[in-house]
Amino acid sequence: MTTDATATARVDSWSWAVRLFKTRSAATAACRGGHVRVNGERVKAAQPVRIGDEVRVRIAGMERIVEVSRVVVKRVGASVAAECLIDKTPPPPPREEMALAPRRDRGAGRPTKRERRDIERLRGRELD
Template structure:
């Protein structure tokens, strides 16, 4: 494996700051969370410029294209130049419905309280 044309996938993931540690990158490869060009990757698999790397973490799946090979960890500003982020933007978060908490044992709401609750929820009030 020539260092000028390829590098290990776990080392590259760590070097461009997709994983906090090299051992975390290796563990992700071992667990099957890393794919190179659509194929499951072992830690020692070589990556080359133009390869597509998918890394699944706890909260999202990152898809990046290798733009530059690095074997040693680089700063965040340099790491941005080493990859092209192809990750689709996350879907917009849905608005959480407003819930009204009533004291236990408070009984049924009065007509006035019910109208206030309906206004709070954004529903039209008849009457």
């Protein structure tokens, strides 16, 4: 465990150690996929993080924004991990504000071309 002000750790190792990811390989894959940003920049897994850096992690469609308050390299307990970061993630929107995706009746078959276009439009993916 490192607490020196000039200490650094790899971003994949740190994010796994503070329990943002379940496995180190998942943290590395997220870095490789561009889902991890340090101070606004996409980073590789070996990018060092320091105290005061802002780390943005995209997990399951939600973005977590945390600030590094302590550098650790090895996995720590949940109570210690909570001390190693400052969570700046905004609260999720209320459920009633989130757009609900239309559900098809079971056994209704494949959607028609018109229904498929409507579904894509609702999801925000225009086909044009």
